[in-house]
Amino acid sequence: MKTFKGRAVVPGTAEATALVSHGGFNTLASYQKSLMFGDKTGKCGDQNNPDLFGKPMAGTALCLPQTIGSTTGGMVLYCAHAMERSPACLLFSNHIDSLAAAGAILADVWTDRRLPTVDCLGEEFIKTVKTGDRIKVYEDGTVEIL
Amino acid sequence: MELTKEQQQILDGEKGDTLAKIMKTLVMYGETFGAEKMVPVTSKMGHLVTSFGLGVMKPVYELMDKLIADGAVSSQKFSVDPRPLDKNVPSDPIKNLVFKKFMYSAQESYDKQLEKLGLLNKNAYTCTCYLDEIGNTPEKGEVLSWAESSAVVYANSVLGARCNRNSGIIELFGSIVGYVPYFGLLTDEGRKATWVVEVKTSKTPEAQVLGSAIGMKVMEDVPYVKGLSEMIGTELNDENRAYLKDFGAATASNGAVGLYHIAGLTPEAKEQGESLIAENAKTYVIDDAELERVKNGYPVMWKDKNAVPKLCFIGCPHLTLAQLKEWTEKISAGLAAKGLKKVKVPTVLTAAPDVAEEFSKLPDAARLKATGAVLSYICPLMYMNNPLAGKMPVITNSNKLRTYTTARYYTSDEILRIITGGAAK
Numbered sequence: 001m002k003t004f005k006g007r008a009v010v011p012g013t014a015e016a017t018a019l020v021s022h023g024g025f026n027t028l029a030s031y032q033k034s035l036m037f038g039d040k041t042g043k044c045g046d047q048n049n050p051d052l053f054g055k056p057m058a059g060t061a062l063c064l065p066q067t068i069g070s071t072t073g074g075m076v077l078y079c080a081h082a083m084e085r086s087p088a089c090l091l092f093s094n095h096i097d098s099l100a101a102a103g104a105i106l107a108d109v110w111t112d113r114r115l116p117t118v119d120c121l122g123e124e125f126i127k128t129v130k131t132g133d134r135i136k137v138y139e140d141g142t143v144e145i146l
Numbered sequence: 147m148e149l150t151k152e153q154q155q156i157l158d159g160e161k162g163d164t165l166a167k168i169m170k171t172l173v174m175y176g177e178t179f180g181a182e183k184m185v186p187v188t189s190k191m192g193h194l195v196t197s198f199g200l201g202v203m204k205p206v207y208e209l210m211d212k213l214i215a216d217g218a219v220s221s222q223k224f225s226v227d228p229r230p231l232d233k234n235v236p237s238d239p240i241k242n243l244v245f246k247k248f249m250y251s252a253q254e255s256y257d258k259q260l261e262k263l264g265l266l267n268k269n270a271y272t273c274t275c276y277l278d279e280i281g282n283t284p285e286k287g288e289v290l291s292w293a294e295s296s297a298v299v300y301a302n303s304v305l306g307a308r309c310n311r312n313s314g315i316i317e318l319f320g321s322i323v324g325y326v327p328y329f330g331l332l333t334d335e336g337r338k339a340t341w342v343v344e345v346k347t348s349k350t351p352e353a354q355v356l357g358s359a360i361g362m363k364v365m366e367d368v369p370y371v372k373g374l375s376e377m378i379g380t381e382l383n384d385e386n387r388a389y390l391k392d393f394g395a396a397t398a399s400n401g402a403v404g405l406y407h408i409a410g411l412t413p414e415a416k417e418q419g420e421s422l423i424a425e426n427a428k429t430y431v432i433d434d435a436e437l438e439r440v441k442n443g444y445p446v447m448w449k450d451k452n453a454v455p456k457l458c459f460i461g462c463p464h465l466t467l468a469q470l471k472e473w474t475e476k477i478s479a480g481l482a483a484k485g486l487k488k489v490k491v492p493t494v495l496t497a498a499p500d501v502a503e504e505f506s507k508l509p510d511a512a513r514l515k516a517t518g519a520v521l522s523y524i525c526p527l528m529y530m531n532n533p534l535a536g537k538m539p540v541i542t543n544s545n546k547l548r549t550y551t552t553a554r555y556y557t558s559d560e561i562l563r564i565i566t567g568g569a570a571k
Contacts (some may be wrong), residue, residue: 009178024365024402029550032531035202038250048549049445068365068402070550071195071293072315075206082205097366097402098330100315101178109171110209 001146008141009096009146010104016078018133018145019060021051022126024068027099030057034085042085055081061135062087065126067100077103082111084136089137092119093126103128118143147177147329153184164216168319175316184325185332188289189307191266191282192224192321193275195293195314197527199230199256200249207252209315210259211321220264225275225282227294228464228496229253230528234520236492241534249532263318271523271551272498274391274464279500286413291320295404296395296463296546302405304382304390306413306548308332311366311404337414337478338424339370339407346433348469350377352557353389354545356432357396358473359440363430366402370423375410382411384468392544395463397452399546410489446550453539458489458565459526459553461496462544470497470505471519474514480566481517488518490567491541499523519565527551 009142026046033045034057041056067073068135077100080086090104096119104117129135134146149157157173159166176184196206213219230250237245241330266282273294284290286306292298293312301307310330312320330336341364345351351374352428361370378386390408397403407415407422414422460473473495483489483569495514497505502521505511514521526542527536540553541561548555556564 026549032550033533036200036531037533038202047445047552066402069277069295069399070313071295071317073297073313075196075315078315079203079205083202096178098175098179098311099313099402101175103314104173105171105178106313106315109167109174111205 001144002119002128004121004143006118006121006141008139009101009119010105010108010117011139012089012114012137013139014061014089014116014137016059016061018129018131018135018137019055019062020126020129020131021049021062021064023049023051024066025049025062025064026069027067027073027076028070031080035076035080035083038079040085049063051109055142057087057135058085060087061089061091061137063091063126063129065094066092066097071099073099074102074106078106080141081107081113081115086115089116089118091121091137091143093121093123095119097126147173147181148183153325162216164212164218165323168218168323171316172323172325172327176329178237179327179329181327181329181330185289185328187222187291187320187324187326189284190222192222192284192317193221193292193294193297194224194226194318195272197227197229197525198250207256207259209483210263212261214259218322219262219491220318221324222321223264223266224321225266225270225272225280226260227271227273228523228525229271230525232522232524234522235494235524235529237521241532242495244532244534256490263360264321269499273297274466274498276305277466277498277501279467279504280498286375287325291317291326293317295398296391299394299398299404299406300391302331303394303407303412311402316419323525324520337368337405337422339422340367340427341369342422342423342427342429343369343371344429344431345371346431348434348438351432351437353393354396354543355437355441357393358400358545359432359437360402360430361397361399361403364401364403364508366404368405368407369403369543370407370409370415370427372409374408379555380410384466386411388466388469391466396545399549442554444555446554448539448554455491455541455564456538457540458492458493458561459496459540459542459544459547460561462526462542462547464501465495467501467504470495470501471508471510474510476562477517477519477566478513480562484567486567487516487563491565493519493565494524494526495519495521496524496526497521
């Protein structure tokens, strides 16, 4: 087991399977198709993201450096969360970006369920974690790769 | 974060629960980035990114209904991104059915919500709200609560206004309470460049490819670009503003750039020069080979990679009046040179409704029509979201459209050759 300590942007607990994006996560490109056509598993539609393209994102521990792309990003993430298609938690190796932060905070303030979000987990975290690993997230921003 | 008495009262719910939740969202958002205060929004108008009424995005429209019901509407007028539908754009009955019944079924009701929330007017649907014809042009130093990555990067870089890369909904919240958290691109420190980009190409680079290369490299950082003003000029004019519009949109969509400085050209670079470059800034050299490498790396998402293009979009972001005139001239001349009257690929040029209206008063409008190309106010991105459209071989000179959809990228010269009956290369 390996442990990493980040900052809890939205504190919460989660246990889920890792889905790892080594490049920036483009929220609109990743979610637009699945939101539009009732795909409850939230399959990633971003053709430019070879790590995630075609893989279901709902309920995963999404590990990423940061999000990129359209400024609808936060709204799309909020919507995915309200429709129960968001990842179980968001784990950023870098400092969180403004769009992802907006999405996680909108989900926190305007829905009944939290979207636990941890950032600043460090370069080592994204290098270590592999898609398929079991992940446990604690309130204080501690992340365990089980 | 330290709040003023008025801001604290809003947060404490003295002006109602909804405004309190809006303020809470903005405070949490600011604190995530170390903001110590909220500052007033000083621009005359806002700009929203969400223009589409996607039937399935119920949570967003329910939130808008709640804002309207509780009187939490924008304290400033705003423009909004382009509409997703236009009957002038080539389509077919099945696509139309998918568009209207399954996808954008909430369009009419969302348009009404926007009017109630503070939409400037019925023409205010464009991603290029900052153009003179639309009139939402912020002054240097003004603080904005905008979203739309291409508009934010333009306002920051070319106009010298101050705006973070806000998300949809957050930008509206800032316009409702009239305050935004002070961090990032609002601060002098946040506007310093952490990358120096040296452009060493043999000719003026294609704006959309240069922007893409820089966006992919610097991600959300601020680049200071040297070697470009020698090619596009040291004073802002219609031509280089359009270049920077397209360049910036590519930096913002292929990466997450919210501000760039062009040495010797953009307002802050002209005033402050290399003092804008942060200590330990990294360097990225771009030459012809690097641009070629980036361009060749774009994946082609067509099933049949040799398919004949069925549609062409020019204008993501929306075209300026000068660009519309230029394209009209180029297409007309290209067809004439081949003895053709009409474009060989159905072609849609997109521009803001106000720009299209100005264009329609010019003799160029009839010339463009004669080529068979269509002028529309549509958002090509929203059109391409239709899975039926997504399966079509569509070509574009927009790197933003390429990034988000299955449209295939070609340079403007290549596009011109294809639509006027020649091969791509």
